[in-house]
Amino acid sequence: MVGRKVSYIFCFLIAWLASHAYSEKSNEVTLRTAIFRAHDITRFDPINSGKMSDRIITSALYSNLFESNMDRQNISLAGGIAESYQWQKNNTLEIQIRDLPWVVGRVSGGDVAFSFKRVFVKSDSTISKTLARYLCGKERLQSVDEKCDGINYSQRSISLTFPRKLPGIPALLRNSQLAIVPRISVDPKNLNIQDYSKTTGPYRHAGKSSSGHILLKANSGHWNRDKSASTIVIMADDYISIDGKNTPKSYLEFVKGNLDFLPLSNIWYDNSFFAKAIESQPSEVFTTNEMSVAGMVFTKKGFNQMSPKVRRKVSLDIQNQIQRKLKERRKKSKKRKLFGYARIVNQFVAKGAFGSLSNRQIDFLEQEVANGTSVSRNRKTIVGVNPSIISFLKKAIKHNGTYDLREVDKDKRYHLIDVDPGKDALEHPDLIELGVTAGYAESPSTFAHFFDIGLFKAADNKSSFDILDNYLSLSKRERMELFRQIHFDSLFTNPSIIPLWSYPSVAIYRDDWALDISKNSTISPLWLVKKKEMGK
Incomplete structure (x- = not known):
């Protein structure tokens, strides 16, 4: 009798595991896209993300303390890695950090402090020099180990103390350079990112696809991951000459059915290749406001x-x-x-x-x-x-x-x-x-x-x-x-x-996908491109 019960339990366990495995597999959804110069993941560092095409990838890999509600009609300031914040009487901005699991474990106040100091060492932008002057008393740091009196942190919080209350700071912290990069992923000698599999964004680097393209896998615990693709394959886009005109290679790949999504690109004239791409596949066009x-x-x-x-x-x-x-x-x-x-x-x-x-x-x-x-x-x-x-x-x-x-x-x-x-x-x-x-x-x-x-x-x-x-x-x-x-x-x-x-900027996507972003968005957040079968 006992043996029969054990047998029933064993069979039930096997069935549950098989069902769970099938469910996990059925939730695997791959988005195929193309981004300019995406030949090697190592060129995508938030500090160097000046081009919009670069920010499509860096924003997928690394999140900021604060971000914009880009999936709503009216873009507004929202918490990112920051769960909440409050100005204290001593001109200190107290920020509580989300307790969410990632591949790196959990992002800590120390990771935030390190990320800021890394920017202060490697960047000479006005944003970097201004923040460094506020928090560290000088415009440039020589090392991430230098002390900054204006930065204090614990495991779940970080405090930024300024000479006076500066209401515009939370909006400033949305700057793409100030995305949070885990210390564990950075080479301590040159401060370059060396491990792109440890990230704070909706996705992490997972090597190359079978076709040699950049492969991203989802960070399942991320707050921006609701109904997004579990895998993203990114082809390196380049211009090729067709009939004497420079045309993105991605248009031709979309026509062949090899891509699901062409991110936002600027266009102010009638582009015949763009039109052919739309006509070639069951697809939809997303047009932003004229920004x-x-x-x-x-x-x-x-x-x-x-x-x-x-x-x-x-x-x-x-x-x-x-x-x-x-x-x-x-x-x-x-x-x-x-x-x-x-x-x-x-x-x-x-x-x-x-x-x-x-x-x-x-x-x-x-x-x-x-x-x-x-x-x-x-x-x-x-x-x-x-x-x-x-x-x-x-x-x-x-x-x-x-x-x-x-x-x-x-x-x-x-x-x-x-x-x-x-x-x-x-x-x-x-x-x-x-x-x-x-x-x-x-x-x-x-x-x-x-x-x-x-x-x-x-x-x-x-x-x-x-x-x-x-x-x-x-x-x-x-x-x-x-x-x-x-x-x-x-x-x-x-x-x-x-x-x-x-x-405007224009994006094209196959009609079995949905693009859940605002017409006021300036980039294409990859986590907001969602498979329709997964729920609109």
Whole structure:
């Protein structure tokens, strides 16, 4: 009798294990995607994630203390690794850390402190130098073992003490550079990430797929993992030449059925290869709001050699000519473009976004453009232009002795903005074509970046630290008003930028998947691409 009971129990156990194994296997869902330059996982470090394509991978691997609710219509500040936070009377931000299991065990306050110090050693960004100055008393650390009086931690918390209360700090801590990297995964000598299988994000590195592509596996305990793919295969995307046009290889792979998801990419014109990709497979298109803005920025040379009045006339002249050309193209087009038309704009962030202009400011600028102006000077204005759109600009901007358009390498544009050419002034641009994607949510990082790359100019020669320090000390409403006023001054009072048109970002995915992100998102969070069968 006892033997029979043991037999029943044994059979039941075998059946349960088989059922459980089948259930686990049935929940295995693989997402196939492609991301530019994703040849080797070691190039994806949050500290170096300047490009949006890089941030798609780094955000999947590493989470921040705070993040944005990107799966909702209205993007807002939310807790990430931070479970809760509170300002204390001594200007200390007390942060409680989630108690969630990962491959590394549990992320501790020590991992957070280490991650920040690692940034302070390896990065010279305005964000890094500003935080280091607050917390460590200097802009750069030589070692992660240096003491920072403003950083104290325990297993489940970290305390950050500032010279005074800075309401903008939680929003600043969403910066991609400040993602939390477990100390155990970093080489102690050079501070490079050496083990990408130990991460704090929704996914971890799991080697190469059978086809040689980057393979990610889910961190099942992560709060952002609800109904997401359990495995992600990432093909390295590159441009290939088709009929003389540079086209992402991923479009062709999607047509062949080898990919499920093409992440958000900027597009403002009708792309025939994009259209073929959509028509080739049962698929859906996701289009963001028009957050990307193409325009021009005055270089140090152009800004210093032209008065504010002349710069404003140049702005109005170029805006008028390009607006006329865009309107002509729309009238001549026999059918609506696949992704709509480029929208004419008069500001450098999307309407309604944090720091966008008030309705009164917009009306003022639009009226001024409508009135028009003429430009009369003794020399040409040299304009550096991305080769991909120079043909359009040559058709739009008249070369009546006023403008000289020259192709420039897009990767050198930031250098050309800041260069002071001296005797070779005529060989360097007065203006550089430049596009930005600012997003709708508040981003102190974007505010600082606009100063770093010359879009915004500081009044009274203030340093980047002084500008950001003042910004962070204000309430959210005051921060928005400051951003808005500097934005307006950079367009009109002391012009440094010329906005031209805006356009959306577009993603394509097979129709058995769903993309659960906001139209205000600037990147494609891979954990928000979900298989429909797993529940919408």
